Amino acid sequence: MALVNEYFLRLSSNYLFADIAKKVNAYKVSHPKVKVISLGIGDVTRPLVPAVTEAMHKAVEEMACKDTFRGYGPERGYDFLREAIIKNDFLPRGIKLDASEIFVNDGAKSDTGNIGDIVRWDNSVGITDPVYPVYVDSNAMIGRAGTCTDGKWSNITYMPANAENGFCPKIPDHRVDMIYLCYPNNPTGTVLTKEQLKRWVDYALKNDAIIFYDAAYEAFIREDDIPHSIYEIRGAKKCAIEFHSYSKTAGFTGIRCGYTVIPKDVKAMTLDGNKVELNHLWERRQCTKFNGTSYISQRAAEATYTPEGKAQTKAVIDYYMENARLMHDALTEMGFEVYGGKNAPYLWVRTPHGAPSWKFFEEMLYGVGVVCTPGVGFGPAGEGYVRLTAFGEREDCQEAMRRIKEWKV
Numbered sequence: 204m205a206l207v208n209e210y211f212l213r214l215s216s217n218y219l220f221a222d223i224a225k226k227v228n229a230y231k232v233s234h235p236k237v238k239v240i241s242l243g244i245g246d247v248t249r250p251l252v253p254a255v256t257e258a259m260h261k262a263v264e265e266m267a268c269k270d271t272f273r274g275y276g277p278e279r280g281y282d283f284l285r286e287a288i289i290k291n292d293f294l295p296r297g298i299k300l301d302a303s304e305i306f307v308n309d310g311a312k313s314d315t316g317n318i319g320d321i322v323r324w325d326n327s328v329g330i331t332d333p334v335y336p337v338y339v340d341s342n343a344m345i346g347r348a349g350t351c352t353d354g355k356w357s358n359i360t361y362m363p364a365n366a367e368n369g370f371c372p373k374i375p376d377h378r379v380d381m382i383y384l385c386y387p388n389n390p391t392g393t394v395l396t397k398e399q400l401k402r403w404v405d406y407a408l409k410n411d412a413i414i415f416y417d418a419a420y421e422a423f424i425r426e427d428d429i430p431h432s433i434y435e436i437r438g439a440k441k442c443a444i445e446f447h448s449y450s451k452t453a454g455f456t457g458i459r460c461g462y463t464v465i466p467k468d469v470k471a472m473t474l475d476g477n478k479v480e481l482n483h484l485w486e487r488r489q490c491t492k493f494n495g496t497s498y499i500s501q502r503a504a505e506a507t508y509t510p511e512g513k514a515q516t517k518a519v520i521d522y523y524m525e526n527a528r529l530m531h532d533a534l535t536e537m538g539f540e541v542y543g544g545k546n547a548p549y550l551w552v553r554t555p556h557g558a559p560s561w562k563f564f565e566e567m568l569y570g571v572g573v574v575c576t577p578g579v580g581f582g583p584a585g586e587g588y589v590r591l592t593a594f595g596e597r598e599d600c601q602e603a604m605r606r607i608k609e610w611k612v
């Protein structure tokens with residue numbers, strides 16, 4: 204009989220959002236009259252903007268016509284999109300990239316999960332904690348994470364981010380080969396300054412490590428001196444791979460498009476000491492296992508860079524960030540300890556009196572019918588916090604704040 208990849212059996216079977224849904228459903232059954240407000244969703248709610256849908260309609264028409272029909276596209280993505288990316292996301296920040304360093308994909312989850320294919324299974328891994336679960340689980344699936352006890356994997360170095368260290372995780376005092384960073388951060392909503400990010404780049408250069416930098420929330424940055432790309436830091440083109448996504452930026456969670464940057468200077472070593480370009484290996488990997496993102500999605504992504512597309516997507520982001528602001532202010536006024544929410548659509552709230560995060564989740568659900576995400580679901584250091592998202596309707600955010608205020612008083 205065929206053998207399974209037993210590393211999959213080491214993964215925890217309970218999936219955070221499925222657990223939450225189960226508990227919320229149980230509440231709804233016993234409280235049918237309460238309108239439950241979810242501040243737990245990690246998905247956008249505003250529709251696509253007109254500039255995007257117009258470009259998509261046009262692309263569909265092209266696909267319907269013999270002379271403009273397109274089949275398989277180039278594996279790295281269409282030139283029109285890769286050039287728009289370079290011109291709009293990087294050149295204005297003084298970052299020079301070649302089109303061959305951009306790989307268009309069907310979203311950042313695929314590539315952040317798959318990128319581990321091109322480096323050896325026994326590299327050591329450093330992960331900030333709490334964290335977007337894809338980084339940990341994708342490493343666990345090929346055995347790189349080791350074994351899991353009490354929510355911690357034996358071969359992963361956890362770098363806690365908490366109120367005590369200002370959500371700036373401490374750099375490991377030993378060597379790790381692969382470092383996952385996500386800024387603005389999901390779930391904490393916090394950011395690193397250029398100065399703080401530079402320390403990671405310096406560490407990676409010194410230790411021949413690679414940084415996997417997830418910039419999915421870059422468009423939500425409001426403050427100056429917060430890097431939008433790791434390549435704003437000198438030397439990062441030698442040690443960092445960066446992931447972008449149109450999912451949160453432009454509401455593409457159902458459209459699917461993102462891109463990965465692998466500069467030619469990012470290299471890893473063979474056992475006998477030869478340095479190999481990861482850009483080339485990733486191209487080889489993608490040509491074998493990926494057949495590109497749809498032409499329609501790529502035209503949609505391109506449209507986010509037109510003047511209308513930029514203005515319209517900015518308006519949507521402003522809407523979410525106004526939600527974040529009003530929730531941040533209201534909760535702070537009520538006496539909660541609130542982090543994030545200034546450069547990201549997430550608020551990271553300390554549970555009162557050190558309550559465990561699942562306990563506080565249930566108290567808030569049963570107390571006021573408001574759903575949050577228990578912080579411990581994102582890693583051991585998330586215990587004692589919950590995540591609130593700003594992706595909902597304005598009225599729902601306001602109503603949730605009113606309810607929590609009455610409940611607290």
Ligand SMILES: *Cc1c(COP(=O)(O)O)cnc(C)c1O
Nearest residue numbers: 310311312335389419448450461
């Ligand atoms: C939402 C999200 C992504 C984007 O995923 P897509 O596959 O592009 O939809 C990537 N990283 C983080 C941390 C996210 O929260």
